[in-house]
Amino acid sequence: MHLSPAYPTTFNTWDQEPPLSSLPLADQLSIVRLAKDTKILWILPKAIYRCAQYDAARITEITGPADAAPILTATAKLIPEHWLLIQALAAPLSGELGCTSSSACALARVRPFISRATENKADPLALVPESSWSLLSEEVCDQCLVDAKNVFRSWRLKIWEDLPGMFDLPSWIDLQKAKEADLEF
Numbered sequence: 001m002h003l004s005p006a007y008p009t010t011f012n013t014w015d016q017e018p019p020l021s022s023l024p025l026a027d028q029l030s031i032v033r034l035a036k037d038t039k040i041l042w043i044l045p046k047a048i049y050r051c052a053q054y055d056a057a058r059i060t061e062i063t064g065p066a067d068a069a070p071i072l073t074a075t076a077k078l079i080p081e082h083w084l085l086i087q088a089l090a091a092p093l094s095g096e097l098g099c100t101s102s103s104a105c106a107l108a109r110v111r112p113f114i115s116r117a118t119e120n121k122a123d124p125l126a127l128v129p130e131s132s133w134s135l136l137s138e139e140v141c142d143q144c145l146v147d148a149k150n151v152f153r154s155w156r157l158k159i160w161e162d163l164p165g166m167f168d169l170p171s172w173i174d175l176q177k178a179k180e181a182d183l184e185f
Contacts, residue, residue: 004183007043009176011160014046015127025054026062033067041170042179045163048074052122070168077166081124082117085155086110089148099141108139109148124159128152 008014023031028051035043051059052075060068089109092102099105112132137145164171170178 003043004179007046009042009045009172009179011157014125014160025051025058029059029063029067029071032071033063040178040182042175042182044169045167045172045175048167049078049125049163052078074167075122078122078124081155081159082113082121085124085152086113086117088151088155089113099144101141102144105140105144108136109144111139112136125156125163 005013005016008016028047032044032047032051035041035047048071051071056068056072056075059071062068063071090106092106112128112135116126116128133145133149136148140148161172164175169175
């Protein structure tokens with residue numbers, strides 16, 4: 001399997017998860033170490049992000065405290081992102097000008113994301129399944145649903161854009177250039 005699809009450097013390919021994403025934590029951590037040691041930095045955003053989904057104690061147990069520290073720091077930067085989304089969804093949205101029950105819609109918009117924030121603490125880039133949007137559509141007006149989807153997509157894009165900086169890596173543009181050079185496109 002080629003590493004390129006497993007470690008995307010564009011937002012449009014971020015959600016395409018090949019089988020490599022299901023590797024055990026120890027293997028994911030080995031990939032992070034190998035990418036750092038060989039200076040293949042374009043692999044690191046997705047690799048560190050995957051590792052950040054695991055329990056801090058488990059990461060530390062496998063790598064030791066020194067190697068765990070950068071991943072745990074990345075995890076700490078990802079966790080608050082869910083709450084920023086909830087704040088954005090609770091705020092008045094543009095469509096509320098035509099909404100007849102803005103307070104009810106605001107409450108309904110944030111409810112599913114509160115459970116996401118507590119269950120998937122360090123996975124703010126996780127997609128919302130279409131079934132969740134369907135359930136939400138039963139609780140909010142059509143305009144608020146459209147606005148909520150737009151807020152969610154914009155929020156995900158901003159997190160993705162900020163991800164390399166959260167991990168003390170070069171920008172996506174520089175990572176893409178490095179990837180192209182490494183793969184000799």
